Amino acid sequence: MCADTTDTTLDYKETLNLPQTEFPMRAGLPKREPEWLERWNKMRIYTRLRDKAEGREPFTLHDGPPYANGHLHIGHALNKILKDMVVRSQQMMGRDARYIPGWDCHGLPIEWKIEEQYRAKGQNKDQVDVVDFRQECRKFAEGWIDIQREEFKRLGVTGRWSKPYVTMEYRSERIIAEEFQKFLMNGTLYQGSKPVMWSPIEQTALAEAEVEYHDKESFTVWVKFRVQGKETRSSAGSRLAVRKVADDLQGGFVVIWTTTPWTIPSNKAVVYGSEISYGLYEVTETPEECWADVGDKFILADKLAGDVMARARLEEGQWARVREVTAEELSGLSLAHPLAGATGSNGEWDDPRDFRAADFVTDEEGTGFVHCAPSHGMEEYELYRDLGMLEQVITYNVMDDGSFRADLPFFGGTYILSRKGKEGDANTAVINKLVEVGGLLARGKIKHSYPHSWRSKAPIIYRNTPQWFAAVDKVVGDGQDEYGTTIRERALKSIDELVQWTPQTGRNRLYSMIEVRPDWVLSRQRAWGVPLTCFTKKGALPTDDDYLLRDDAVNARVLEAFEKEGADAWYKPGAKERFLGNDYNPDDWDKVDDILDVWFDSGSTHAFVLRDREDGSEDGLADLYLEGTDQHRGWFHSSMLQACGTIGRAPYRGVLTHGFTLDEKGNKMSKSLGNTIVPEEVVKQYGADILRLWVAQTDYTNDQRIGPEILKGTADSYRRLRNTMRFMLGALSHFGESDRVEPSEMPELERWVLHRLAELDHRVRTGYSAYDFQGVFQALFNFCTVELSAFYFDIRKDVLYCDGDTAERRAARTVMDILFHRLTTWLAPVLVFTMEEVWLERFPGEESSVHLEDIPETPKDWLDEPLAAKWAEIRRARRVVTAALEVQRTDKVIGASLEAAPTVHVRDEALLEVLKSVAFEDICITSAVSLTGDPSPAEAFRLPEVDGVTVVFQKAEGEKCQRCWKILPDVGSHAHPGTCGRCNSALG
Structure with a gap:
């Protein structure tokens, strides 16, 4: 052993290259994150990113605007964090990744809030000047934009927060009106009277995207329509005769089934299926409490007859099938309304009901017949529209508030829904009257999925009312026909040829919706929004060529005013005269005061963000729209329709959708259940980075x-x-x-x-x-x-x-x-x-x-790759050693792996040479390793998943180096006592 020539008081720990950093173990994110936000704000980091990215290939994620009316929920956080991760990653991969946050500001939820404030003061909204009312809505939205902006920034979301886009800005309102005018001028805008989804509570039409489905308990009734002969007419239209009805059908009934008894007063027809098997059924015996009489005859679908009779409380043996009723026989019948001839009806229902075949009738449920109130059902409406018979079948029995018109016999003034959105008295009134006149065969209740307004959460109805529509199948003569000549054609072709879908299932959802969707209902009967900036000619019909005023000069005056004053200009005194100018007599024209569907607002955002902003998109297209799956019927959908009507194709190249956020048990979050997770609370407890990490760890394509x-x-x-x-x-x-x-x-x-x-x-x-x-x-x-x-x-x-x-x-x-x-x-x-x-x-x-x-x-x-393959084998062998040492550590034979010097038996010669080519003891973090190709002894440690490598444990021999803690034979033989040769050299 060498003589000791060093200072024996040397603290070897002080000679180590120990890690040096002030980076704390505890993050303290809730406290420190706001400091970084302030730092980025002072640096104007978003501006600096734009300067740095000048000349790069652009990447634009267009922000689907959240609604400015409340604090953020966890869905907002998921959405905005995903967007931020997209933008930041694209930027750091070399793109010019732009993000302009935006807000949707018009619409009913804000209008409701202001109405509530007026009601609290004892004021009626309808008595308030409309411009003043709109200004209150604007102030409300402004306040929430400021709040939400700070909440989004707190999540670490980068973007041009100093200049977001806002749908209620004057310029935005001007461009929304301009986009609407394109529909006006290209002929796709029309006024029609057809059934639309109508909210009696909100007293406005709704779009599909504004509707959600919840379970609802509804009345269900089986109603009898008496059979009678069908009138035939000459070519001149005069009545000739009533076609004779087979004797056994005379006096019989066709039975319909419906879950909306309130539509019976508006019934104009019954339809059947030409391919369905029907029979004539006769009652032979009746129990007590039954609305059928012995001898009553009913025409029913054979497949459903048994169920109908059971509903009427008739058991088997109390009725019998008399014979088949052919489609030819049915075509010769007409029916009487169950209220026909009722005392006090004033002839309201005395005309015969039309009776014909229709493709949409099935024998899957009900009776095999469908009662038709074309004012309250789209299929019935389309059937009679195509027959050219709408004038004969359209009714106007239901008012804006869901009540029956006051002069409707028996039911006038009753309500389909109460003012709180609950069941009204109309259904009960109709059912009771049917019982009174003998028109009911059975009744009950059913729980089923039913459309509700997503705002008021109240049920809605289908109601015929004059509205403004964009025709999705009308040829648009604007020369932008690369993707088709109609809105529907352009949308479907864009979906398949222009847009990349993430996940791909999004393509199928939107395609299937647009493939069958009806014309777009553009109008709403409210006050807070962008108006339909058009004029209609007094005395003209909606089908007349001159019904709508199409004038570029008038349009330009409207846009100029909106640019300076916003959409309020439309509602100011003298607006009609101002916009018509000297070219038209104001007395000849009506100004349309309906507002645009707010989905048209958000659907138009591509025009005033991607197209018109200096930091928008060079070609007016977004690289990505990113929202939840519900937006296939919302923003993705309306943006597609709007752009296909104005620029001839989709406004986006890519669409990414995420699912909904549930609680830990997979339940929908609800305040009443107390299972909501509020982003603000997560940020306060953990920090925004934890919330962002949660987003990164989830499969956002699912819930x-x-x-x-x-x-x-x-x-x-x-x-x-x-x-x-x-x-x-x-x-x-x-x-x-x-x-x-x-x-x-x-x-x-x-x-x-x-x-x-x-x-x-x-x-x-x-x-x-x-x-x-x-x-x-x-x-x-x-x-x-x-x-x-x-x-x-x-x-x-x-x-x-x-x-x-x-x-x-x-x-x-x-x-x-x-x-x-x-x-x-x-x-x-x-x-x-x-x-x-x-x-x-x-x-x-x-x-x-x-x-x-x-x-x-x-x-x-x-x-x-060869090196990677080699080290994969080394790591496999290492696993056996570390597992063997863990057994010894658990048994307290050793405290640390450096106390070991195992012998490793390797059966494969090639692997043995690989292990000998590296410092395998360092890789195993042991003081020594002996590698051998000798056969493994029975006591050797084995891992079943690593064949051919075994370990025999041995303790390391020698002394422990006081500096590196390895146990080696040479410790103590160097100038620095207590060190190994390596450490002695390091000390000099």
């Missing part, structure tokens, strides 16, 4: 779950990632360019890390390009926790801490630097605050930010 336990798991994943970044920061203390080593000079282990980085670079870029954030994060998380923290870092701690200025240590630190630049930029789109903190720890400065960086290019020659 996601969130709750306290899930968030705890997310926070744990965050801590593990944070520890990875902290280790790198500590290892890179004082790293400079002089420490850098070229890949060709690195040990195999470092070159293996570079290989993995090359693979991951491809995975990250393809994943971000495909918006696969879950896939990207999972790959990076596994790499950080399994391949770095639990493997590479664990192995290289010894070199980093204990080596002197060796080539191996410089190589490890070079790889740490390479890792740092890639991991921070790869993860920055997700963990926007944390990666900024990590970046500034190394590169402080007022102008420094990870978000101004791009993802570094990764050399292709880092890929080394």
Whole structure:
């Protein structure tokens, strides 16, 4: 042993290259995140990103506008964070990624809030000046925009917050009106009277996107229509005769079934199916409490007859099938309304009801016959429209508020719904009257899915009312026919040829909706919105060519006023005279005061964001629209229709949809259930980065779950990632360019890390390009926790801490630097605050930010498949050793792996040579390893999944180095007592 010539008081710990960093283990995100937000605001970071990206290929994500009327919910957070991750990742991959946030401001929810305020003051909204009322709505929306803007920014969402787009801005209202005028001028706008979805509570028409379906208990009735002969007419139209009815049908009944008894007073016809098998059924015996009499005859679909008789409380044996009734026989019948001739009816229902075949009749439920009230059903309306018989079958019995017209016999003044949206008295009144006149065979109740207004949550009805429509099948003569000549053709072709769908199922949903959708109802009977800026000629019919005023000069005056004053200009005194000018007599024209469907507003946003803003899109198309799956019938849908009507194709190249957010048990969130997760509360408890990490970990294409336990798991994943970044920061203390080593000079282990980085670079870029954030994060998380923290870092701690200025240590630190630049930029789109903190720890400065960086290019020659295959085998063998040592540690034979010097038996000669070619003891973090090809002894440790490698445990021989803690035979034989040869050299 050499003589001791060193200071025996030397503290070896002080001689180690221990990690140096002030990066805290505890993140303190709720407190620190606002500081970074303020820093970014001072840096004007979004502007700097635009300056940096000048000349790059643009990428535009067009923001679907949230509604400005309340605090953010978890769905808002999911949506905006996803958008932010898209924009940030595209920017860091070299695009000019623009994001202009926006708000939807018009519409009924805000109007309702202002009405409530008026009612609280004892005022009637209808007695308030409409312009004053609209100004109150504007102020309300402005207040919520400011609140929501700060809530979105707190989530770390970047964008042009200083200049968002807002649908109620004067310029926006001008362009919305201009877009509407294109429909006016190209002939797709028309006024029609047809059944539309109508909310009696809100007293306005609704679009499909404004309707949601909930279970509702409805009355259901089986109603009798008496059979009579059908009148025939001459070619001149005069009545000739009544066709004779077969004797056994005379006096019989056709029975219909409906869940809307209130539509019976509006019945004009009954239809049957020409391919359905019908029979004549006679009652032979009746029990008590039955509305059928012995001898009554009913025509019913054979498949449904038994069920109908059971509903009428008739058992088998109390009725019999008399014979078949053919379609030819049915075609010779007409029917009497059950209220025909009723005392006090004033002849309201005395005309015969039409009776004919229709394609939409089935024998799946009901009776095989369908009662037709074409004013309250689209299929019936279309049937009689195509027959040219609408004038004979349309009724106007139901008023705006869902009440029957006051002069309707028996039912006038009754309501389909109460003022609170509950069941009114109309159904009961109709049922009672049918019982009184003997028109009812059976009644009951049924629970079924029924349309409700998504705003008021009250049931809706179908109601015939004059509305303004955009014709989706009318040929548009505007020369933009690349995708077709009608709105529907253009939309369907755009869906298949222009748009990329993520996931692909989104294509199928929108395609199937547009394929069968009716004309677009554009008008609403409210006050807060952009009006339908058109005029109709007094005395003309909607079908007349001159009914609508189409004049470029009038349109231009309207747009000029809207640009300066907003849409309020339409409602100011003298507006009609002002816009018509000297060209037209105001007495000859009516000004339309309906407002546009708010979906037309948001559907038009491509025109005043993508097309007209300097930071919009060069070709007016968005690269991506990103919203929830409900927007296939909402914003995706209306934007498609609007753009196909004005620019001839879809306004977007890509559509990404996400699911809904549920609680931990998979239940829909509800305040009443107390299972809601509020973004603000998550941010206060954990920080926004935890919420962002939750988004990145979810499969957003399906419904996601969130709750306290899930968030705890997310926070744990965050801590593990944070520890990875902290280790790198500590290892890179004082790293400079002089420490850098070229890949060709690195040990195999470092070159293996570079290989993995090359693979991951491809995975990250393809994943971000495909918006696969879950896939990207999972790959990076596994790499950080399994391949770095639990493997590479664990192995290289010894070199980093204990080596002197060796080539191996410089190589490890070079790889740490390479890792740092890639991991921070790869993860920055997700963990926007944390990666900024990590970046500034190394590169402080007022102008420094990870978000101004791009993802570094990764050399292709880092890929080394043979090396990767070799190290996969090494890692397989290492697993057996570490598992064997864990057994010894559990049994308390050893405390640390450095106390071991196992013998590893390797059956495969090639693998044995591979393990001998590397410092396998360092890889296994043991003080020594003996590698042998000798047969394995029986007591050797084995892992079933790793065949051919076994381990015999042995303790390391020698003394423990007081500096690196390895147990080696040479410890104590060097100038520095208590050290091994490597550590002695490091001390000099």
